[in-house]
Amino acid sequence: MSFDPVVRLADVSRVHGDGPQAVPALREVSLDVAAGELVAVMGPSGSGKSTLLNLAGGLDRPTSGEVVVEGTPLSGMSAGELAGLRRRHVGYVFQDLNLIPSLTAAENVMLPRELDGVRTGQARREAMDALGEIGLADVAGRFPDEISGGQRQRVAIARALVGERRLILADEPTGALDTPTGDDVLQLLRARCDAGATVLLVTHEPRYAAWADRVVFLRDGEIADSTAVPLESAR
Numbered sequence: 589m590s591f592d593p594v595v596r597l598a599d600v601s602r603v604h605g606d607g608p609q610a611v612p613a614l615r616e617v618s619l620d621v622a623a624g625e626l627v628a629v630m631g632p633s634g635s636g637k638s639t640l641l642n643l644a645g646g647l648d649r650p651t652s653g654e655v656v657v658e659g660t661p662l663s664g665m666s667a668g669e670l671a672g673l674r675r676r677h678v679g680y681v682f683q684d685l686n687l688i689p690s691l692t693a694a695e696n697v698m699l700p701r702e703l704d705g706v707r708t709g710q711a712r713r714e715a716m717d718a719l720g721e722i723g724l725a726d727v728a729g730r731f732p733d734e735i736s737g738g739q740r741q742r743v744a745i746a747r748a749l750v751g752e753r754r755l756i757l758a759d760e761p762t763g764a765l766d767t768p769t770g771d772d773v774l775q776l777l778r779a780r781c782d783a784g785a786t787v788l789l790v791t792h793e794p795r796y797a798a799w800a801d802r803v804v805f806l807r808d809g810e811i812a813d814s815t816a817v818p819l820e821s822a823r
């Protein structure tokens with residue numbers, strides 16, 4: 589594990605809305621996550637888990653504090669620069685899969701790379717590699733409504749992993765899946781960490797958190813506890 593964090597949150601606060609409606613979703617949270625680390629983020633509904641993930645990936649900006657991704661502070665970046673950094677370095681897996689229904693599995697995986705200027709041939713090769721890695725090469729030409737929910741979720745993960753992204757943000761990626769398929773997803777994320785990526789995983793399930801190196805518990809927008817996961821756990 590390298591010492592420099594892939595993502596650093598330094599005294600990060602986020603207030604949603606203003607005036608009497610203002611909601612302090614995160615309060616002065618500091619967190620470093622290194623290359624090779626899988627950190628599970630747990631906590632009750634409304635404790636700030638999704639807010640933390642969105643800030644870590646530059647999808648949202650903090651009210652105060654600083655987010656640093658791969659050594660670059662995000663505060664000074666324009667919206668366009670942030671979008672570029674997200675496409676190059678950050679992969680997202682959300683519970684609602686956001687696959688584009690009119691594109692095949694392979695085309696969905698290719699899309700972020702093509703948006704980043706990678707030529708179609710290379711993007712296709714990368715997509716096929718990413719799909720092959722997760723055992724989905726045979727459904728590459730099918731559309732999202734022609735494959736199962738578990739396969740769709742794995743396609744979404746392939747799309748998050750394609751290219752050289754080292755920071756993977758997964759918000760309840762196992763939410764709609766049965767247990768064996770959820771285990772497959774975790775195994776995949778774990779393998780990417782072991783290959784040097786960094787994963788922040790929001791989950792309500794202790795079963796899946798057991799795959800992490802560390803579990804961070806949020807309560808009312810603050811880190812209430814941070815616990816190393818013993819090696820003899822589920823992994």
Ligand SMILES: Nc1ncnc2c1ncn2[C@@H]1O[C@H](COP(=O)(O)OP(=O)(O)OP(=O)(O)O)[C@@H](O)[C@H]1O
Pocket residue numbers: 604605611612613631632633634635636637638639640
């Ligand atoms: N865009 C927004 N505008 C106003 N309030 C928001 C917004 N997004 C989140 N919040 C509020 O901020 C707090 C933290 O929300 P967040 O979604 O980060 O929590 P969470 O732990 O991910 O919850 P869940 O487990 O239910 O998804 C909640 O009180 C929520 O209502």
